Amino acid sequence: MSESNPQVVVVPCSGIGKAFGSVAREAGYELCDELRPDTTRLVALSKLVLGDKEARERVRECPAITIDGCKLMCAASLVKQNGGTIAREVAVLDAFRRHKDLKPEGIAELNAEGKQLARVLAEEIAAVVDDIYGAPHGGNHA
Amino acid sequence: MPNLPERKVGIIACSGEEIPEGAVTRLAALKVLHELRRGQTVTICLPLFLAGGEGDRAFAKFHPTITVDGCDLKCAAHGTETYSGKPAASIVVSQLAAEHGIDEIGERRCLNLSGQKLVELTAGRLTELVDQILGKKDRSHTGTSVEEPADSNQSGAVGCSCGSKIPVTVLPIAGRPVEVIALPLIFNKVRATHPQMSDAATQDLMDIVKSFNDVPKEAESAWREVIVREFEAHCERERLK
Numbered sequence: 443m444s445e446s447n448p449q450v451v452v453v454p455c456s457g458i459g460k461a462f463g464s465v466a467r468e469a470g471y472e473l474c475d476e477l478r479p480d481t482t483r484l485v486a487l488s489k490l491v492l493g494d495k496e497a498r499e500r501v502r503e504c505p506a507i508t509i510d511g512c513k514l515m516c517a518a519s520l521v522k523q524n525g526g527t528i529a530r531e532v533a534v535l536d537a538f539r540r541h542k543d544l545k546p547e548g549i550a551e552l553n554a555e556g557k558q559l560a561r562v563l564a565e566e567i568a569a570v571v572d573d574i575y576g577a578p579h580g581g582n583h584a
Numbered sequence: 585m586p587n588l589p590e591r592k593v594g595i596i597a598c599s600g601e602e603i604p605e606g607a608v609t610r611l612a613a614l615k616v617l618h619e620l621r622r623g624q625t626v627t628i629c630l631p632l633f634l635a636g637g638e639g640d641r642a643f644a645k646f647h648p649t650i651t652v653d654g655c656d657l658k659c660a661a662h663g664t665e666t667y668s669g670k671p672a673a674s675i676v677v678s679q680l681a682a683e684h685g686i687d688e689i690g691e692r693r694c695l696n697l698s699g700q701k702l703v704e705l706t707a708g709r710l711t712e713l714v715d716q717i718l719g720k721k722d723r724s725h726t727g728t729s730v731e732e733p734a735d736s737n738q739s740g741a742v743g744c745s746c747g748s749k750i751p752v753t754v755l756p757i758a759g760r761p762v763e764v765i766a767l768p769l770i771f772n773k774v775r776a777t778h779p780q781m782s783d784a785a786t787q788d789l790m791d792i793v794k795s796f797n798d799v800p801k802e803a804e805s806a807w808r809e810v811i812v813r814e815f816e817a818h819c820e821r822e823r824l825k
Contacts, residue, residue: 456599456629458610463629467601471693486606487631488598488659491667516631523634550614 448504449483450571455510455517456487461546461556462534463511468552468560469567470509477568481575490520501526505574507567508532530570537563592626593714594647598660604692604699605654605677612706613652620711624718630660633667642750644669646765646796648717650710654678673713677706755814758806765796771818786812
């Protein structure tokens with residue numbers, strides 16, 4: 443990877459009422475804090491609601507991966523509204539369909555299955571980040 | 585008898601994922617919604633003001649709203665005011681932390697003990713504001729009333745994206761398009777008690793419309809004319825069903 447490559451912007455949904463939203467956020471943290479800290483950067487969705495200049499520039503200049511917790515796809519929608527280019531739209535519900543044994547429950551505190559689903563999802567997205575960069579980079583590769 | 589949606593106190597957290605204070609806003613909001621003022625409060629995901637429909641954007645016009653922000657950017661407060669309605673009150677967690685001498689609250693993914701204390705403080709402040717709003721009979725910014733607290737045992741305190749849609753009808757009033765909140769539900773309620781159009785029906789109709797909508801004094805007669813006409817059309821449609 444070239445050092446001049448921009449980081450991949452990761453935008454999880456801000457879902458507050460459902461466990462799938464919590465999985466989206468947890469997967470974002472797992473990816474950006476643990477798996478690919480050097481090549482990813484989390485951007486808060488609320489900044490895109492506000493139209494924050496720095497956040498807008500970041501999603502416009504860097505490839506974005508959105509992680510949404512429900513079919514309304516707020517994260518993907520707001521990245522597009524702010525002029526960003528989405529490299530991959532990820533839906534937690536799709537991940538759950540692939541891993542039916544990992545049923546997330548809890549909102550303030552996810553259950554063990556929810557945390558595991560977030561971990562699995564983060565690993566899948568890490569592979570997408572690697573594709574963007576051409577090689578695994580940084581952190582503890584899964 | 586058809587029920588109008590219950591007006592509660594709306595809590596909107598920024599949930600800012602980048603900073604630990606964002607986690608505090610989310611956890612404090614959930615504590616109030618699920619535990620401290622269950623049944624009296626409701627929430628909506630902030631991004632739905634942009635990504636959702638007009639029913640989502642009506643949220644803060646319908647519910648008196650408290651925003652909870654993690655930092656001085658105040659995304660929730662500004663976003664709510666811009667896209668939905670002026671919040672009745674707002675909290676900034678970083679300011680609350682400074683007032684109480686709290687710093688180093690842990691990481692955004694995992695708050696430490698100070699962070700958990702800040703969650704409790706924020707939830708406590710939110711609860712005070714909820715009680716203040718519910719205790720007021722008049723909303724200063726709209727001139728409409730806030731309903732009495734709901735049954736605290738009622739479940740589903742968290743409306744989220746799927747339970748918070750408020751019907752919005754756009755009507756031409758005094759020569760311009762105006763969003764009117766909860767109109768079909770108001771019509772059904774008035775029709776249930778007044779099967780025939782009458783002065784009393786008109787009075788009830790306008791009283792309820794004004795309790796859910798900001799009707800300027802100078803435009804009241806224009807509102808009355810349009811609302812009555814729409815109500816009569818609604819009754820006719822119902823009769824033909």
